[in-house]
Amino acid sequence: MENTGGASRGSQLLPVLGQLVRFLRQIESPDNPSPVSLAVLRRLDGDGPGRVTDLARLERASQPGMTQLVGRMEKAGLVRRAPDPADGRGVLVEITQEGRDVIARTHARYVATLDELFETLDPADRDAIVGALPALERLAAAASF
Amino acid sequence: MENTGGASRGSQLLPVLGQLVRFLRQIESPDNPSPVSLAVLRRLDGDGPGRVTDLARLERASQPGMTQLVGRMEKAGLVRRAPDPADGRGVLVEITQEGRDVIARTHARYVATLDELFETLDPADRDAIVGALPALERLAAAASF
DNA sequence: TATTGTTATACTCTATAACTATA
DNA sequence: TATAGTTATAGAGTATAACAATA
Numbered sequence: 001m002e003n004t005g006g007a008s009r010g011s012q013l014l015p016v017l018g019q020l021v022r023f024l025r026q027i028e029s030p031d032n033p034s035p036v037s038l039a040v041l042r043r044l045d046g047d048g049p050g051r052v053t054d055l056a057r058l059e060r061a062s063q064p065g066m067t068q069l070v071g072r073m074e075k076a077g078l079v080r081r082a083p084d085p086a087d088g089r090g091v092l093v094e095i096t097q098e099g100r101d102v103i104a105r106t107h108a109r110y111v112a113t114l115d116e117l118f119e120t121l122d123p124a125d126r127d128a129i130v131g132a133l134p135a136l137e138r139l140a141a142a143a144s145f
Numbered sequence: 146m147e148n149t150g151g152a153s154r155g156s157q158l159l160p161v162l163g164q165l166v167r168f169l170r171q172i173e174s175p176d177n178p179s180p181v182s183l184a185v186l187r188r189l190d191g192d193g194p195g196r197v198t199d200l201a202r203l204e205r206a207s208q209p210g211m212t213q214l215v216g217r218m219e220k221a222g223l224v225r226r227a228p229d230p231a232d233g234r235g236v237l238v239e240i241t242q243e244g245r246d247v248i249a250r251t252h253a254r255y256v257a258t259l260d261e262l263f264e265t266l267d268p269a270d271r272d273a274i275v276g277a278l279p280a281l282e283r284l285a286a287a288a289s290f
Numbered sequence: 291t292a293t294t295g296t297t298a299t300a301c302t303c304t305a306t307a308a309c310t311a312t313a
Numbered sequence: 314t315a316t317a318g319t320t321a322t323a324g325a326g327t328a329t330a331a332c333a334a335t336a
Contacts, residue, residue: 009259009278010256010259010260013259014252015282016281016282016284017166017169019285020284020288022180023288024162037303039167051318052317052319061304063318063319064304064305064307066318067318067320068304068319068320069304072302072303084317087317088313088317089313090317091317091318113155114159115155117287118154121283121284122283125284126154128277128280129277129280129281132277132281135269135270135273135274136158138266139165139262139263139266139270139274140161140164141164142262142265179326181327196295198295207328208295209296209327209328209330210326210327210328214326217326232336233334233335233336234295234336235293235294236294
């Protein structure tokens with residue numbers, strides 16, 4: 001099937017993404033880490049301790065902004081700081097168990113919300129989405145950087 | 146196919162959503178309306194002028210917060226205020242042409258970014274996603290409120 | 291009295307500029 | 314000199330509480 005005259009794939013997928021994200025964003029909880037905070041936690045959890053400058057670059061934040069975010073996260077017990085043994089100027093930021101717990105709780109809330117949404121669909125629609133998941137995962141992977 | 150032992154649909158879809166949203170969020174532009182600001186603009190564009198209280202309720206914001214957001218948007222030329230002829234206490238917020246232009250430019254940037262992403266996929270993956278779009282749209286519709 | 295909207299105030303988040311310490 | 318990080322300062326965004334105007 002060609003795309004002649006029809007809406008582009010992006011223009012069809014965009015409202016779907018927007019609606020689902022708005023739906024997830026409205027989940028309320030005492031935890032509720034900010035999007036960037038959650039992204040930093042996930043990165044530290046997956047890649048191990050990291051330096052402020054690297055976290056700032058990877059999350060597209062300024063260096064002072066990352067210093068401040070890490071400071072708030074440290075105050076909240078989600079990360080700890082340690083001097084970088086390899087560089088006296090550097091600081092290594094490491095996730096704590098509480099930080100991992102926050103990731104897990106947040107993830108669980110989002111998953112439960114999406115799962116409830118799936119239950120409202122016809123089996124045929126569920127199958128269609130499940131069948132497209134590998135392709136969607138590759139689409140998301142192409143968006144990695 | 147049952148879901149015995151496998152990851153739930155939500156847990157599979159969540160990282161896809163997260164990755165795509167992070168990818169879109171990093172688009173830089175002088176425009177760059179905040180998510181809530183964009184949502185308000187879209188609502189005013191679609192439903193016509195609305196009152197502050199209604200916008201606040203629909204966007205899950207406080208009434209003073211919406212007053213302030215509308216104030217910033219008015220200052221930026223994206224909306225205008227007018228007294229509600231039907232209620233002397235009320236204010237009708239209306240989108241301006243510049244507001245519509247901001248919606249269009251933002252939408253175009255997001256769509257172009259997603260379209261570029263699609264072009265990196267195999268045709269089979271594109272077909273799988275296109276085939277699942279109606280189901281995904283119904284999933285998103287189920288998330289409406 | 292209840293509702294609509296605003297103002298006052300405070301807190302979170304993030305940015306740029308200036309600074310300190312180390313390489 | 315260049316780099317890593319922090320501190321100082323300011324602005325956007327949002328909340329609750331108190332207020333003014335209208336229903």
